[in-house]
Amino acid sequence: MTAAPPEAPAPPSEEDAELLARAALTRVLEPGEEHGGRWLREHGAVTLLRLLTGPEPQSSALTGVRPQRLAGYRRRAELADPRQDLERAAASGARFVCPGSAEWPTQLDDLGDARPIGLWLRGRPHLRTWALRSVAVVGARACTPYGAHMAQVLATGLAEHGWVVVSGAAYGIDGAAHRGALASGGATAAVLACGVDVSYPRGHAELLGRIARQGLVIGELPPGSHPTPTRFVLRNRVIAALTRGTVVVEAAHRSGSLVTARRARELGRSTMGVPGPATSGLSAGVHELLRGEAVLVTDAAEIVELVGAIGELAPERRGPVLARDHLDPETARVLEALPAGRTADADELALASGTSADDVIGRLYELHSLGFVERQGDGWQLIRHPPATGTQTGTVRRGGR
Incomplete structure (x- = not known):
């Protein structure tokens, strides 16, 4: 048979x-x-x-x-051999997503014909969901301690606000941003210029492993692919398109992070910069951005105000609130009329403040009860150490918040 x-x-x-x-x-x-x-x-x-x-x-x-x-x-x-590549990716815990799939971030379509063919991903989170609330934090590889500190603080704050921190896993600002998000238990994604199974730079092998376990490692190139200078530049367009905005922490005039920021601006995303010393060459590129298309930011709340939903406002900055700030204008004028180092009577103060003696006496008793002045016979004089503050609140929320 x-x-x-x-x-x-x-x-x-x-x-x-x-x-x-x-x-x-x-x-x-x-x-x-x-x-x-x-x-x-x-x-x-x-x-x-x-x-x-x-x-x-x-x-x-x-x-x-x-x-x-x-x-x-x-x-x-x-x-x-795509089947072999998919098997190799699966062995390293990676997968492949392409346009039209449920996990594809449609904002990448803004790149037009330069849109990625697909993305290789390592990590469990859903890319499309994460990308909807993500911010890029990028900058110089050879950064200063100030730049590393700012990148880490910004990333920590963004993660605490529920935002995904996206960067390129390079030395310097990128690494500091990823570590800031990871340290706070937050979300971070690294976009590579090589295969997602390749640890580059080698010194960040442990960091990339932590990102893959806690977040996402993303790349356009198939498993085993190695980076080239051109691929780093082209990788930046993905960072710009994937996120709601790009923050440049430190960058010299020819920094690749400026390419990311300008591409973000072209795509209609928010472009932000963190100022540095005017004498620092590593901040020169950021300052150039700030003179043109970028918005100055100093903390995570200011970033969220730019990229977040309506009502996600940063606190309004102001100096300390002094006790005299709470005085009404007429009382404040009487206080200002008191001479330093000697007493003055009600008639002199009435002339100096442009009001009546009876009104001055009433204001002086109010100032006495608040600890600003004291009575000496028929005259009044300033207390040497008046109350310093009336409240400990140094910031207020815009919009009544």
């Missing part, structure tokens, strides 16, 4: 075919390549991959690049 031939595997569903094609294309196209994004828009991922792996004449549909570049894409496409 002849054995029945084995059944052919069922073809992948349309959704699975799209995911497999996009996973393969992350091996073919570099992040942010707009001609690749245009091909995706015109042909779809499945057809584009077929054009790149089919007979060469089909590639004539792919215009806008030189033949040498197209030949390079075709070689990459032939070597791509």
Whole structure:
């Protein structure tokens, strides 16, 4: 009896075919390549991959690049093995999401043809939900102690306000921002310029592990991919588009974090900067932003006021409230009329304050009860140490809060 031939595997569903094609294309196209994004828009991922792996004449549909570049894409496409990449990702606790899936953050669509083909994620939180309430905190790698302190304090405050802190996991400001969020038990996400299973920089291997356990590690490149200078620059557009706003803590004139901030501004996101010493070269780029398109911020509450919902207001800053601030204007004028170092009678004070002697006497007794003046015979004089404050409150909330 002849054995029945084995059944052919069922073809992948349309959704699975799209995911497999996009996973393969992350091996073919570099992040942010707009001609690749245009091909995706015109042909779809499945057809584009077929054009790149089919007979060469089909590639004539792919215009806008030189033949040498197209030949390079075709070689990459032939070597791509999306199933192996997905298995490798799963082994490291990662997954792949692409446009149209429930977890895809639709604000990334603002990038147009430069939108990521898909995103590789390591960590359990739901990316789309987290991205809705996220802020980027970026800055110099070779930061000052002041910059590191400010990044950590801002990240801690944002996390305590329920915001996700997004950065690039680099040394300096990025690392300080991630640590500030983690230390407060808050949410943080790292956007990498390499595969999410690659620890880069190596000195941040432990930090990236903590982020993956407590938050999210995000990347456009497939497992095992290593960073290049160009990929770092292109990674910044994802940070800018993914978040509600970008805060630059320290940056020199040619810092990549300024690219992130300006791209955020182009996308309609809030752009913010933390001021530093006027003599610091590491704050020069931030100060340039603040002279133009950025808003000055000094703490998490001010950031939340810019990126949050209506009513999430920062406290209004003001100096200490003195006891004399509570005096009505007429009483305050009598107090100001009293000369320093000697007594004065009611008639002299009435002339100096522009009111009657009877009114002055009434005001003087009020000032006496409040501890501002004392009586000496028929005259009055200032107390050497008047009450310093009438309240300990140094800030008030705008909007009656």
